[in-house]
Amino acid sequence: MSMLLFALVLNPVLYLLVQNLTGNRIGHCTTQTAVVAYVDDITIFVTVSEDIQVIRDLLRTYERAKGACLNIRKSKALVAGSWDTLLKIMDIPHCPEITIIGFRFTISIARSGNFTCSRVTGKVKALARDVYGTALCLIQRIQYVHTPLLSKIRHTAQIFSASKEHERQLLTAIS
Numbered sequence: 001m002s003m004l005l006f007a008l009v010l011n012p013v014l015y016l017l018v019q020n021l022t023g024n025r026i027g028h029c030t031t032q033t034a035v036v037a038y039v040d041d042i043t044i045f046v047t048v049s050e051d052i053q054v055i056r057d058l059l060r061t062y063e064r065a066k067g068a069c070l071n072i073r074k075s076k077a078l079v080a081g082s083w084d085t086l087l088k089i090m091d092i093p094h095c096p097e098i099t100i101i102g103f104r105f106t107i108s109i110a111r112s113g114n115f116t117c118s119r120v121t122g123k124v125k126a127l128a129r130d131v132y133g134t135a136l137c138l139i140q141r142i143q144y145v146h147t148p149l150l151s152k153i154r155h156t157a158q159i160f161s162a163s164k165e166h167e168r169q170l171l172t173a174i175s
Contacts, residue, residue: 023047
């Protein structure tokens with residue numbers, strides 16, 4: 001019950017963040033994304049320095065109203081592009097890389113995508129190798145490809161595009 005109550009209490013501040021921040025286009029999405037939340041992990045995308053004050057004000061209001069507070073020790077900031085690293089974001093330390101819902105991000109989106117696609121390609125190849133010698137019928141093989149193999153690829157493809165080499169390796173593994 002506590003997680004449900006936490007989600008209900010957190011939802012208004014997430015809504016306000018989404019409504020008031022500039023956001024960023026992620027992956028193949030056509031809309032701007034300002035906030036991604038999963039359980040108690042919240043990722044806020046700041047693309048303009050003015051958004052820092054908006055975040056600070058909304059979080060202060062939330063903290064006063066709900067009694068909860070941001071844990072700076074568990075928070076991280078990743079600077080990408082031409083962002084000024086001297087600009088402090090609520091005393092949150094800058095990190096060279098962070099992981100958000102299983103995706104590793106670095107200061108270079110291309111490097112982040114290559115790392116993630118390499119990791120997923122390796123996992124898919126290992127899963128395909130594990131099942132290759134088993135006595136599955138055609139229907140079971142198709143189900144196996146659709147469930148564990150393609151779900152890993154779909155999850156990653158929402159954020160990063162695979163290189164031609166990764167695509168070739170994935171097609172070979174699935175075949």
